[in-house]
Amino acid sequence: MKIDQVQLDNELNTLFIHSPGCSAGTVQMWFRAGSALEKHDNQGIAHFLEHMFFKGTPKRPGPQLAHDIESYGGEVNAFTSFDYTCYYINTPSLFMDKSVDILLDMVANPLFGQEDIPSERQVVFEEYRRAMDNPSQYNFIQLQKASFENGYAHPILGREDTILNFSQEQVKSFREQFYNLENALLVVAGDLKDRAELEKKIRSFRLPHGQKSEFGPFTIKEKESVNVHDKDIRQATLTLCLQSPNYNHEKAAAEDLAINCLAHGETSRFYQALVAKTSLCNGIAGSTMYFANGGVHMIKMSFPVENLSKVSKLFMSTLNDVLVNGFTPEEITKIKNQYISSKIYERESIESYAFSLGHGFAQSGNIFCEDEFIEKIRAASTDEVWSGIEKVVRQTSHFTLQVPKGTKMEPLEKELKKWQGELKKAATKTKSKFSKIKQLTSTHDSAVKVVELKPGIKLIYRQNKLTPTFVMHAYMKGGQSVETAKNAGIHHLSSRLLTYGYKGMGYEKLKNELESLSSSLNGFSGKNAYGMTLHGQTKDFERLSHHFFGTLLTPEIPKKFFDHEKKVILRALDNQKEDAMKQAFKAFYKMVFNQHAYSLDLAGTPETIKTFSPMGLQKVHAGLLKNSELIFTYCGDLDFSVVHHHFMEATKNLKPRTPGKKTLKKAKGLVGKTANLEFKREQTQIVIGAPAYPIGNKEDLYLKMITAHLSGQSSELFVDVRDRKGLCYSVSPIHVSALEAGCWGIYIGSGHDKTEAAIEAILGILNNLRDHGIKREEFERIKTMIDGQNLLGIQTNEDYAQFYSIPVLHGLGLDFPHKNNDQIRSAKYEDFQAFLKKFFSKKWNIVQAGRND
Incomplete structure (x- = not known):
């Protein structure tokens, strides 16, 4: 480069x-x-x-x-x-x-x-309304008003x-x-x-000369503040703000490291104390936001509001321990590795790498300021980081607390002021056989291949020599499609608990090592698949893959972590009740998927979650591991021979399994239904749509094409509904395409006083597609557009792993995505027009989540 x-x-x-x-x-x-x-x-x-x-x-x-x-x-x-x-x-x-x-x-x-x-x-006003409805954005706006000075104190909108x-x-x-x-x-x-x-x-282009922008120093207010405000939420969110030096200041890197050691990642001091060990908080994160001339350190945490006093006490005791005893070299090395590796990962995508250099210019006038900051990160000593946290806590503190509606605020303000007093006191406490292997290759991508490790267990390998990073995935058939109303969410909860340790490796040690290597290991569960994914740097491949297979093959689920994850999921489900958009989509999916498992909530229900046990989850995982077809995926820069040998050794104790054809359960979705969900909001969330087709159907590809046609800022949908009529800030087509069922529709978030006009506008566009279709030149444009989107959409190791793994898992073939693209390229205009007339003659389901007055 x-x-x-x-x-x-x-x-x-x-x-x-x-x-x-x-x-x-x-x-x-x-x-x-x-x-x-x-x-x-x-x-x-x-x-x-x-x-x-x-x-x-x-x-x-x-x-x-x-x-x-x-x-x-x-x-x-x-x-x-x-x-x-x-x-x-x-x-x-x-x-x-x-x-x-x-x-x-x-x-x-x-x-x-x-x-x-x-x-x-009107468009921007709808964006503003959306921000007012969004608890996180609204919270940041309140934080700005309470603690920022000058031009930084008002919302960007x-x-x-x-x-x-x-x-x-x-x-x-x-x-x-x-x-x-x-x-x-x-x-x-x-x-x-x-x-x-x-x-x-x-x-050939000209821009005028002018004065260079002058940004005054970014400072938070000299007088400490406590801001408590309420919102339609179920959990409280607290943000602590403290002044940071300029990005190019000699001490900025040490302070940044100190904040991250305290509150970044699952092995950080605050996360361990407030989340992992006690479940007082749902989550906690620390970061530094830099501006042209200054910055702000922020520590953000969410928790049930009644936990505030306990959170305050444990937060301060944890901080005081750090101020007295400092950080360990291992903690600091872990955060250094994470910061530096994040910059390495950015180079997988030309877009993100260019953004990092452009942002350097915008922030400091120096495109290489991030590289210079990385060198400061590398050079920061243990003592400098320790001194950094001491300096941070000496700064004026500002607390912003967002609480559920109806909460009494005076006791909370009193508690936060007490917390501020404790914070003031705290700073004073411191101090070649592979050529014979049968391989399935792609006719479209020479870098990818599939080999069978043993019957029913395959390895997808794709080499990418651009960066010294890799991803590994393990996929098993399962997930939402095999669940019922009695066990909905069991795979989701299982996937969340996979990485809490394995035989011979406890949670704390595992998480500490993963974070020290700037890697991530997570479980996942989707509509038709269940498994694990690992991201890391190639230099750590041996150590990380040992953790990957240990976690996959011999996971342990300690009861305290099981109880913690249950609490977090139950809180999330409770929070969803106030989320108008989620409720709108939930109602829509119940219509279009009807009695099919896809209509269930991926996270389950409070009733099902309460019936699960650690033993039951381990039984589910063990059953899949024993009987399901397994697909392993590796995308990275290691040679095939190295990767293949490693996977052969790691899977030698797994028994072969006979691939079987699963009977697909077709969904009989409902049409012509309506639902009006009551939410006192500025905007109404609207979903208009109908059942569609499973993946692999030609009609599903036609829907992909019409989705492309209606997407983007030049689309009829965007131009008519948003630009001409100013009915919304956000409007977009919805296309869900899964193994057993699919759906299609339009989402729009419109002002509560514009709901009827918004629905009328959307239906007008859908009816026009039914009656007139699209012009031939637009039909050809769609094909070119999708080709371009495909080129942009698959760049990183993770992109390629997802692109190939699911089709191979479900027997659709390595080249299934490429063949779909070929079918789109060869699609006939007349067939497409006939499809539009047929599909858009459906009776539409309409869901509204907003005011019913």
């Missing part, structure tokens, strides 16, 4: 990242212009301006801009933060030049038409009164002030073999 930062003849600061052979590319335009630069009367304008750039250019008016990108399978988007805004196109490498042309046209020649502003105000009154003049003014050459970086990343042509294209 070659990195070259240059300033071309048009004076545009440009970063070229050349990755030979890369099938995907990305073009990104970064501006050091975010919400921290806003004044009181235009709060939210940076984000609103981001939206307005998508309204087209003279060359590509309206949705034509997104249409042109999505026509070759690309994807365009943007995001606004406190200090910067980024616009980007992810593209197949064949269309790098076109993507450069479109993105630069977008940012250099926007229309900013007056006629687009009223509807976009702005306020209701500013959003609904943004003007064309404000949009143009903010752009003219901050969108200039002094604040811009263009990133072009991918296989840049035609760089000369790309440079020629870039030179």
Whole structure:
């Protein structure tokens, strides 16, 4: 990979990242212009301006801009933060030049038409409403108000009164002030073999000169604060904020490490004390958020509100122990490895790697600031990290607590102020046989192969030499499809408990070693599969795979962890009762899957969860391990001979099993049903849809095509319902395709006062597809779009593991996904039109979760 930062003849600061052979590319335009630069009367304008750039250019008016990108399978988007805004196109490498042309046209020649502003105000207002409904986003907004200073104290989205009154003049003014050459970086990343042509294209665009953005110091308020607010939730969330130094400060890395040692990962001090050993909290996490000139340390935890006093006491006793005795070298090494490895994993995807360099420019003006920070992480000593935590706790503290509606707040405020007092005191306490193996290969992907380790047990191997990382999966047939109303959720709970230790390896030791190696080992359960997945670095393959097979073959489920996981799942199920979107989809799936197991909740029900026992879960796992077909998957940079030998040794005690054909249970879904779920919310969550087809059916591929047609910012669905009518912030097609059943529909989150109009608009689009279908040129465009999406969607080891494993497990073949793509490419227009007329003549199920008044 070659990195070259240059300033071309048009004076545009440009970063070229050349990755030979890369099938995907990305073009990104970064501006050091975010919400921290806003004044009181235009709060939210940076984000609103981001939206307005998508309204087209003279060359590509309206949705034509997104249409042109999505026509070759690309994807365009943007995001606004406190200090910067980024616009980007992810593209197949064949269309790098076109993507450069479109993105630069977008940012250099926007229309900013007056006629687009009223509807976009409504779109952003719906986004604002969604944020107000979302407990996590609402909580962060309250945290900002309570503890942040200056331009960082208001929401990036702005306020209701500013959003609904943004003007064309404000949009143009903010752009003219901050969108200039002094604040811009263009990133072009991918296989840049035609760089000369790309440079020629870039030179043809012009941006103006202007003043460089000046960001004042980010500081939290000097006076400590306690903020308690309520929301429609079931569990409390507490966030502790403390001042952090600048990202480039010599002590920043040590403080960052200290926060992570305290609260990052399952072997961290706080997680062990508050979650693993006592279950006082559901979860806890620590991190540092950096800005252009400063930062904030945050420790966030969730728990039943009645646990606050106990959480406070145990938190402080754990912290005091660290302040007195320090961290062990092993703890610090673990966090260092995790931080550094996360940067290595980013290089699996050209998009994420380019984002990391662009973010470096936006944050500090230096694209290599992350590499420099990593070196500081490596160099930080045990004593420096110990001193770092001492300095952190000496900072002014701010507590933000979100509690369920109806909770008495005065006792909680009193408890938090007491906690603040304890925190103040705390700082004073410190101080070749393989050529004969029968292999199944792919006609589409020369890097992948399948071998049989023994009857009924196969290994999928795919080599990827780009990075020294790997993933390993183990898949067994099972999961939701074999459950009933009496044992719903049993596989989900089993999968969560698989990694709490195994014979000869206790939980604490296992988790400590996994985290010290910056790896992850987790169980999973889906509609038709159950198993485990491991991510790690190749240098640790031997040690990590030992844990993988130990956990898979001889797992142990200590009762205290079983009880803990049950509590967490029951709390999650309880929380779902207040989640309008989840309840809407739950009702929809009950309609379309009817009596089929897919209609059950993957996590089960409170009634079923309470009937499970550790012995029962181990029995379920042992039964699958003994009788189910097994698929192991390895994707990484090790040679096949090494991997094959390792798997042969690891599975030598497993008995062969006879692959059997499972009788598929077809779902008889309901149609024409309605459901109105009462939720006092600003937005109503709406799902409109019907039963569809299982995976492997040609009709299912047609639905994939129509889903692509209705997806994206240039789609009829997005343009009509969101852009023209301003009925929502979010609208998208739903396509669930599984082994035994499927469903299709449209989701929209619309204001409670726009519900009827939203449903009418969606049904109008569906009826138009029934009556008129789509044009032939759009039919061909869909094929190109899906080809491009496939190229972008499969890049990392994890992507490939998922792409191949499920089809092989269920006997669909190694090339099943590729054959599906071939069928889409060869689909006939007339057949597709006939399908649309038939499928869209269905009676639709309609679920609404919102106000019924």
